[in-house]
Amino acid sequence: METLCVLMALWVAAQVGTAPATGLRPARKTLAGHKMPTGLTGQDANGVPLRRSKRGWMWNQFFLLEEYTGNDMQYVGKLHSDSDREDGSVRYVLTGDGAGTLFKIDEKSGDIHATKRLDREEKAYYVLHAKAVNRFTNEALEGESDFIIKIHDINDNEPRFTKDPYIARVPEMADIGTPVIQVTALDADDATYGNSAKVVYSILEGQPYFSVDPETGMIKTALPGMDREVKDKYQVVIQAKDMAGQMGGLSGTTTVSITLADVNDNPPRFTKTLYEFKVPESTALGSAVGVIHAVDKDIGENAELDYRIIGSDGPGMFDIVTNRSTQEGVMVLRKPLDFERKRQFSLRVQVENLHVNPRFFSMGPFRDEASIKVTVEDVDEPPVFERTSYIMEVREDTAPKTVIGTVSASDPDVKRSPVRYSIDRRTDMDRVFDVHAINGSVFLLRELDREENAWHNISVVASEFNNMHQMSRVVVYIRVLDVNDNAPTFATNYETFVCENAKANQRIQTVSATDPDEPVGGHRFFFSLAQEASGKANFSVRDNKDNTAWILTRRNSYSSLLKSVYHVPVVISDSGNPIQSSTSTLTVRVCTCDREGNMKLCNAEALTARAGLSTGALVAILLCVMILLMIVVLFAALRRQRKKEPLIISKEDVRDNVVSYNDEGGGEEDTQAFDIGTLRNPEAIEDGKQRRDIVPEAYYPPVRRPAPHSARDNNGDVRDFINQKIQDNDCDPTAPPYDSLATYAYEGSGSVAESLSSLESATTEGEQDYNYLSEWGPRFKKLADMYGADESDRDS
Template structure:
């Protein structure tokens, strides 16, 4: 009951009168603790909790009530809160989870639990705990009295902390089996006051799981398995599954499968499916129903991870029998060889047999086989095959020099009795079972025969120096042969019979299968003979031998003193000594310029007799602009200055002509034909004039300028041939030599005439 008297303070100076006053200060003074200032009794005004604050430090002093003067020095004292059992034990870390291996021996450690009590562990039994199992027996046990370490640690604030008891849980039954029960629910109680009556208690739960150990072997679901498989199954294809069950889990349940006995150990194999732990039986080698129709295997399943503790109980493996029946399938034809190699000479006769392929039907009910060539591999149809017996024949001639190898594919097709009946009704129709076909590659090598004559490796042209010496090698020539003899090429060189006694040249065979051409004498001259032709016969060593004749051109040239060729043309020989190349080019340019002037002169002369008035049907190349209207009289003067035409003196400077180039398309001009040496100059000029006259793309472009004013005359006379009394057909054109340099373009002709109103 509050307030409760806690302590009483009294000073020896107190005579029992009311002149002394007691004052209290410190922790909780005035709130938790109050003092009677007359009697010195201290009262607790609130309920104290040791777990919240175990002690309080206060200061008391006696003073004069009237003057408040201290009668004696202040005194400090401590109030300690005495503990009572008002806190129950608590499992702060609960609930708990723990695992223990199955099949563990009794007393195997499982886990430990700890409860705490807020009461004072050093005062009485309020914090002395005792643990017990409320649920979980008889599988697990707990130590009835655990040791309590009597270690007390003191901190700066004078508080104490004790190390409380820990309860250890252990197995109580042997060989607990996970496969029978995997999880257990255990309730643990902690009671203070040493477990005596009146103590407080707290509980927690512990979930204990049995972990798996490999204590169970694999076991096949059945002792005998039956499977059937077609004989044409692909290699590696699964044909069946077997299963060995294991009560264990995880790594302990993993098993490996193996074939340990049977007549198909090399034909089949078994592997483990990592996901399902099934044993998968697969085919390793091809099956043949006609050879063996069934197999018997003995398979074994064994654990991978073994526990030595349980090996004494028996082998951790199991076996089962597997019977496999092979079923017949309609198989394609089988060739007698996976590949074929045939050899044939390139001169083999047409329809000759090159070789033969064979195939058979592996089925029990054997069917005939028909052969054909895959024409995608023989686009030129050089070969044929007999559909009945597979003999390959030649259809077109072969040429080793064109193609040495031919690779074709032969197709074998199985025919059933029904298909053969249809074939008899429709001869020539391919009625084979195209779903049952086989293919085989056939390589045909074309063997060489000596059917090509040797020839010069390239077109040779030899150069012979005029100052050469007798016996000097002029040229070394070589030969090639398209044939390919086994022992290599060996050529024989010779001159034609009529050239054996050639007075100028001789030949010499070299060890490297080439031929050297030698001069017999010196003193060759380009003036005497510029070119020599030397026919050479080339023969091979084949059977029969082949030969050809090649002609070597030998050109006589002028050479320097050290044998370097300088000139091989006879014209260069007759040139004056000391004439340089630049001088030759200048002379040639002068000749060309002279020819151009002559052609220009002749062209201008051809135009002198042409009329000034152009007819409508003539080609004037769009250089004449005609007007059909009469004109506007004086109004025309506004369009242009007529005075310029009427008064030549009014023209200032040179007015360029505005000829119109014809907008016609012509074929490319043909090159000039070469003129033979020694042709007369007059004939040469006539030929060139004829070509120029018939070539519309060549200058000059004819044009006519018409003026409305004839002019005042000229000291040289009128140039017009129209309406002139002095003009005739024999008019002299020598004036062209004076006017020619004034022409801006070759072939332009200026004609001056009288005024023509109609024009």
């Protein structure tokens, strides 16, 4: 092995023109690299001779085989300097990649050895630095020089594929040589040195279906007509071998999984040639009648099918819809079935591929056909009306029990069960109509009014006699025809005014009419003044022949003082048969106007009723009225205050005080301030009653005195009552001071009206004596004279 290494080193050295690192020292070699003149090489531009110099270090590269398997360290080469006299004074120093670890140098001899096995694939070369120094002085004897240790490659790596496994697809029925996939294997050995990295591909498994190109690794089809429906997956094993496939080379393998892609090379086929279905005649429209199915060996879009009807003895009765998820044909009912009319249907259907490959047209049509037989089953059906709805007309003056129309229904079944009719009362809750149970005639139960309901919508139910649950309904629309049974009236409630300075034949209002009837040709109204008012009429009515009329004045002036309101009766007739008429009254108020005819002053009713009066004017008038009312109330209050001032505040006598009471009432608390029973009954006892106008110093019980017998007379009872009160006031220590005025009110028991009201005093004025001033007591009379009271003030 060592001999082989030496021979290889010698060969490599010969190639690069250097001597091998064998320890031999060429002549005149220096480690320090001194340039030694060796001869002339020419002249420069100035004629100066040029000399070529070369370094004394003859080699700068060592070669070392990788993966050394010997027991001793592998010898790399030897360093030697011309300055070395071999007396031990020179020491060799090595630095750089792996110096001291991978590579060691003998300091004395300069021999270099590799301490470990080296792998070129890990590192292909190492750069190191060498120098020679004096062992004793440590001075450099030679300048530092660089050299490279290059690792020679050996075939120690097998080819490796980039993937394992490979996945590939190729269409079925592909031609020979159709590319499938390219595989690639890589060899870590040096491709520039020998054949260690030259890979050759071969197929180990997969013949005869596929082949591989030995240089490129491209896999191709090798067998024609591969059918996916027969076999759809293949496993192919590919080998990659280095050393150009020669013996002794290393190899690697990979697996390629190849799937045949589907192509549309198979036509669809029905599973049956005849399909039979049974369908009840009551099947709803749009319901599925049956399902047909065709088989296609292809998959995906190549197996997508389309079904259609190509022939039928019931056109339009059925349709076929393709279910895309299951690729089935669903037969759907499009028209109602009737067992009594047709009991069986025959159809011809076809199925074909949606996506057809023209390459396989030669294989035949990609479609198939089948027959379908549909049998209709009888079902007990409800009665069927001859029409889907009925429209009937009736005059609004039609008498009850009158037939207005007829409905008809029959049992469609073979047995023909009798039918019974009835009204769905939920649609006729007022019970206006009814239907004959046997013949279906619809008649009235009560009178109609078109102005109340112009249309009536009812439902008539038809049911079988033998099975009441079998029923059907039909809507009957009943139109009420108009009859001229309403008289026209004013279109609105007219109220107008006439100016006092109005002229004759002046228009003051335009009127129109309304009528709830609806004649065929439209309304035509006629207006005229009522006959009873034509003789003394202040206004006239002019028919404009366009369903309106004018109200005109018949004289030149009107006076609101003589008459403020006029009522104009207007007769309105229609053109119906029979003619209907009515009298409507127009209210006309007399108002004061300016020269232009604009209203200036009118009574409240006229102001409110005037259509032309604006809202602002109404507000202004109301404000004026309110201000006037406030002035009147203020004036009355001031006058009343001036009248009471001499009685309340006396400026002539400072001793005079007036005690007045003005209590509107406070409920039960007033019983302590005033006892109405005492005034009505002089014999009443005032137990525990105290005056509330002053605080008494001591409590003195009231003196009880019987009323005199003469108090029961017509006038004597008042006189005695006053005298008694004067005496009680004089004797009462809790009474007001002497200069106070005490007033008393007493209705009296002998009054005709039994009250002080003057409503009936007018009739008994001659029988009553109001002259009570002469009967007053001395003290009371003195107070009356002090304030100037006389008979005219007796009522106060």
